[in-house]
Amino acid sequence: MKTLTLKEYKYTFDSLYTSLCLFANKYVENLETSQDLVQDVFIKIWEEKTAFKNDKAIKSYLYTAVKNQSLDYLKSAYVRTTYSLDGEDISKWETDQFFYSEVLISDTNHLLEKAITALPEKCAEIIRLSMKGMSNPEIAEELKISINTIKLQKKIAYKRLRPLLKDYFLLFAFIAELKQ
Amino acid sequence: MTTLNKLYKLSRQIALSLVKEEDPKELKETDLFEQKYKDYIFENINSPEKRRQRQLLAQQINKKRAWKNVQKAIGVAKPPIWRYAAVAVIVLGTVFYFAQYNSAGKIETTVATGKPSIAPGTDKATLVLGNGQTIVLGNGNTYKGNGVAANDKSVTYSDNNASIEYNYLTIPRAGQFSLLLADGTRVRLNSETQLKFPNHFIDGKPRFVELVYGEAYFEVSPSTVHKGSRFNVKTKGQNVEVLGTQFNIKAYKDEENLITTLKEGKVVIDYGTKKEELSPGEQSVIHSATSSLRITPANLDRELAWLNGQFVFDNLTLKDIVKVLSRWYDVEFIIKEETIKNEKFKGQFSKNQNLEVILELIKTTNQIKSYEIKEKTVIFK
Numbered sequence: 001m002k003t004l005t006l007k008e009y010k011y012t013f014d015s016l017y018t019s020l021c022l023f024a025n026k027y028v029e030n031l032e033t034s035q036d037l038v039q040d041v042f043i044k045i046w047e048e049k050t051a052f053k054n055d056k057a058i059k060s061y062l063y064t065a066v067k068n069q070s071l072d073y074l075k076s077a078y079v080r081t082t083y084s085l086d087g088e089d090i091s092k093w094e095t096d097q098f099f100y101s102e103v104l105i106s107d108t109n110h111l112l113e114k115a116i117t118a119l120p121e122k123c124a125e126i127i128r129l130s131m132k133g134m135s136n137p138e139i140a141e142e143l144k145i146s147i148n149t150i151k152l153q154k155k156i157a158y159k160r161l162r163p164l165l166k167d168y169f170l171l172f173a174f175i176a177e178l179k180q
Numbered sequence: 181m182t183t184l185n186k187l188y189k190l191s192r193q194i195a196l197s198l199v200k201e202e203d204p205k206e207l208k209e210t211d212l213f214e215q216k217y218k219d220y221i222f223e224n225i226n227s228p229e230k231r232r233q234r235q236l237l238a239q240q241i242n243k244k245r246a247w248k249n250v251q252k253a254i255g256v257a258k259p260p261i262w263r264y265a266a267v268a269v270i271v272l273g274t275v276f277y278f279a280q281y282n283s284a285g286k287i288e289t290t291v292a293t294g295k296p297s298i299a300p301g302t303d304k305a306t307l308v309l310g311n312g313q314t315i316v317l318g319n320g321n322t323y324k325g326n327g328v329a330a331n332d333k334s335v336t337y338s339d340n341n342a343s344i345e346y347n348y349l350t351i352p353r354a355g356q357f358s359l360l361l362a363d364g365t366r367v368r369l370n371s372e373t374q375l376k377f378p379n380h381f382i383d384g385k386p387r388f389v390e391l392v393y394g395e396a397y398f399e400v401s402p403s404t405v406h407k408g409s410r411f412n413v414k415t416k417g418q419n420v421e422v423l424g425t426q427f428n429i430k431a432y433k434d435e436e437n438l439i440t441t442l443k444e445g446k447v448v449i450d451y452g453t454k455k456e457e458l459s460p461g462e463q464s465v466i467h468s469a470t471s472s473l474r475i476t477p478a479n480l481d482r483e484l485a486w487l488n489g490q491f492v493f494d495n496l497t498l499k500d501i502v503k504v505l506s507r508w509y510d511v512e513f514i515i516k517e518e519t520i521k522n523e524k525f526k527g528q529f530s531k532n533q534n535l536e537v538i539l540e541l542i543k544t545t546n547q548i549k550s551y552e553i554k555e556k557t558v559i560f561k
Contacts, residue, residue: 006256010247013247013250014243014247017241017243017246017247018238018241018243021241022234022237022238022241025237031237031240031241032417032452032471033417033452033453035241035246035471036452036453036454036471037452037453038246039246039249039250039253040453042250043250043253043254046250046254047254056184056185056188059184059188060182060184060185063184064184069453073453096183097213097214097217098217100183100184100187100212100213100217101213101217101220101221103184103187104187104190104191104194104221105221105224105225107187107188107191108191108194108195108198108225109225109231109234111191111192111195112195112198112199115195115199127199130201131198131228131231132228132231132232133227133228157199158199158200161196161199162196165192165193165195165196165199
């Protein structure tokens with residue numbers, strides 16, 4: 001168990017802040033509030049010198065803390081009177097299935113976004129368009145390149161991403177690996 | 181392996197399938213989720229529309245600003261150089277004072293005749309009813325409708341049993357108006373202000389109004405005569421909860437701070453995750469850019485001067501003074517000399533006089549050599 005150095009803390013923040021805000025937003029449905037909640041969680045782990053076993057534990061801690069913070073916010077008197085939520089609405093957000101679903105969605109998107117930015121520019125652009133639902137002929141038209149080039153670039157992307165996405169990697173190690 | 185660790189493994193497998201443009205079979209096969217959640221997850225990670233929405237939201241998140249907030253909170257921020265620079269300005273900057281002139285007679289002689297004259301604002305407002313009907317108020321207009329009556333200076337709602345609908349009262353630049361809500365709460369509204377409120381309230385249920393923008397002073401009818409109903413004012417993410425009291429909220433569109441000043445009683449300020457109680461004579465200042473909230477002692481004479489038809493400037497920069505003047509006189513200001521924008525002035529004026537009188541007074545401090553009025557624009561040279 002160890003507490004984070006300032007450098008590690010900043011790394012964690014840079015890496016996960018946006019994903020955690022979007023995750024909190026699934027609960028509180030207000031981006032400003034989501035950002036406040038996530039910042040509060042980050043401030044707390046620093047002030048309380050929270051210790052972690054490893055990188056995965058940090059991520060799990062953050063998702064769990066942001067969820068709890070969001071639920072507390074939804075249960076606060078202000079939200080209850082302003083948006084007149086009834087008990088039923090909150091119970092949906094309190095289930096483990098909802099929490100796990102949102103963590104999975106968040107983590108998958110987070111991985112994809114991080115991984116794609118690590119690709120060479122052209123390659124990343126093709127994958128992004130493909131993720132937008134565009135077919136190879138449509139991408140060829142958009143980027144004014146041949147369909148064969150697209151197929152080749154997609155292969156390159158897959159080859160480069162597979163080791164990163166297949167093996168287990170740590171939060172920090174992952175970033176370091178991408179920078180090489 | 182904990183459930184979360186299983187999830188991280190699953191998310192890597194799904195990410196890889198998506199890059200390969202294959203259906204994520206690991207999601208289909210996992211026993212971590214019920215079918216309806218599997219469908220929900222698949223929709224969220226695979227649909228281009230959902231990805232686009234996520235991207236749009238992500239673009240609205242300012243990570244740099246957030247990190248600054250966090251650094252400040254945990255006390256590891258390096259003091260920026262500009263902070264020292266600001267202190268230096270305060271020390272070096274001279275404060276100029278101009279006296280109060282309620283009667284403008286003596287000054288007016290210095291204003292050359294034939295020049296365009298900019299008259300002060302008057303009582304005026306636009307009321308939009310729940311059915312969309314728009315009523316122009318002020319300038320001798322009166323109105324009488326279902327539970328609503330308006331004269332020259334104010335609009336009054338009486339308690340009624342009509343279905344609840346929301347009305348808007350909008351005060352233009354160079355305007356001011358008064359409003360008596362159906363529960364007996366009195367609201368004074370300053371120039372460039374909009375208030376959203378229901379045509380009546382239900383005793384025992386929370387009372388809600390919204391100050392959409394601008395400045396308003398509330399004298400709230402106590403909750404004890406409304407079966408405990410608390411009165412709430414929402415403004416730009418802030419909620420003020422009230423039992424029965426008098427306070428002012430300033431939330432202009434062109435100002436960075438949202439300021440709530442308490443004169444009497446007790447209010448609770450709710451902003452994001454923060455909650456603070458104000459005591460009489462205190463004010464809360466919310467800085468919207470950093471979402472910070474602080475409580476400070478208030479200068480009530482200055483903050484509430486507008487209610488007595490006064491401007492009170494207490495060490496206010498010229499830049500901020502012209503903001504206040506432009507709202508009441510409906511003019512734009514251009515300050516040519518960059519250096520005088522941050523020069524501080526002190527003074528008190530009646531709002532009920534032509535703009536030229538105030539401009540002449542500012543000129544007597546010798547900080548401004550001359551000014552020119554071109555239709556609705558004032559240029560300081």
